[in-house]
Amino acid sequence: MSTVSLCLRPDISFAMKVPRAAYVRFPLGNPLGEPGRPDQQRRILDDLFELLETAEKPGIVELPYRWRRWL
Amino acid sequence: MTAGVPLDPADHAEGYRKWVEYIAHNHHAANPLTVETQQFTPLAKPLAESRVALVSSAGVHLDDQEPFHIATVAGDPSFRVLADDLDPGRLRFTHTHYDTKSAEADPNVVFPIDRLHEAVADGRIGSASPVHVGMMGFNPDPTPIAEVSAPAVAELLAGEGVDVVVLVPG
Numbered sequence: 686m687s688t689v690s691l692c693l694r695p696d697i698s699f700a701m702k703v704p705r706a707a708y709v710r711f712p713l714g715n716p717l718g719e720p721g722r723p724d725q726q727r728r729i730l731d732d733l734f735e736l737l738e739t740a741e742k743p744g745i746v747e748l749p750y751r752w753r754r755w756l
Numbered sequence: 757m758t759a760g761v762p763l764d765p766a767d768h769a770e771g772y773r774k775w776v777e778y779i780a781h782n783h784h785a786a787n788p789l790t791v792e793t794q795q796f797t798p799l800a801k802p803l804a805e806s807r808v809a810l811v812s813s814a815g816v817h818l819d820d821q822e823p824f825h826i827a828t829v830a831g832d833p834s835f836r837v838l839a840d841d842l843d844p845g846r847l848r849f850t851h852t853h854y855d856t857k858s859a860e861a862d863p864n865v866v867f868p869i870d871r872l873h874e875a876v877a878d879g880r881i882g883s884a885s886p887v888h889v890g891m892m893g894f895n896p897d898p899t900p901i902a903e904v905s906a907p908a909v910a911e912l913l914a915g916e917g918v919d920v921v922v923l924v925p926g
Binding site for chain 2: 686687688689690691692693694695696697699700701702703704705707708712713714715716717718719720721723726727729730731732733734735736737738742743744745746747748749
């Protein structure tokens with residue numbers, strides 16, 4: 686089985702040697718973004734799928750999204 | 757071309773060292789895991805033909821399942837099996853190390869089950885696994901996860917014909 690991780694702490698994900706991860710600068714508890722934003726959630730899920738298709742070696746990428754309303 | 761900018765592991769080594777120091781100081785049962793082997797399993801088939809499962813560490817479970825044990829400093833390495841046709845309104849989030857307010861307002865923020873189904877409906881992926889898995893991420897000693905729970909989850913999902921696992925934190 687192939688895996689892809691969404692990641693809120695790249696230092697830990699690197700230490701765990703995850704095969705593929707996408708880091709989002711969102712607060713804990715919000716890995717797919719803001720509540721009630723299905724478009725954002727789907728975009729991030731699709732980014733994970735794209736990473737599965739394109740990554741040729743282990744690594745973590747940072748996605749470009751930013752949190753607009755820090756809790 | 758991947759979505760996103762590659763990160764350099766060297767920029768994050770010090771952060772992890774400090775994290776381990778913090779955990780060791782605050783949890784007497786702490787036993788941070790050292791992972792030696794780098795895994796990397798290429799896709800076996802196109803995503804449009806792949807079966808995909810979700811594994812969440814956000815303490816997600818159904819309202820009629822036993823909540824994760826959060827009263828203990830030892831953590832809880834167990835997992836809950838979540839049927840693909842579950843009612844998202846019955847999902848609960850038992851975890852004391854993140855704010856569950858967003859998840860309670862919209863379960864897809866930590867467990868994107870509706871978005872997964874949309875990806876099946878529009879052909880981005882082949883199918884959703886008949887089962888998904890909920891775990892609870894607070895485990896100062898992750899040894900029981902590495903040695904017992906994770907292999908059991910992998911066996912469960914492999915038995916369901918899963919090709920791809922999407923792991924989501926809390």
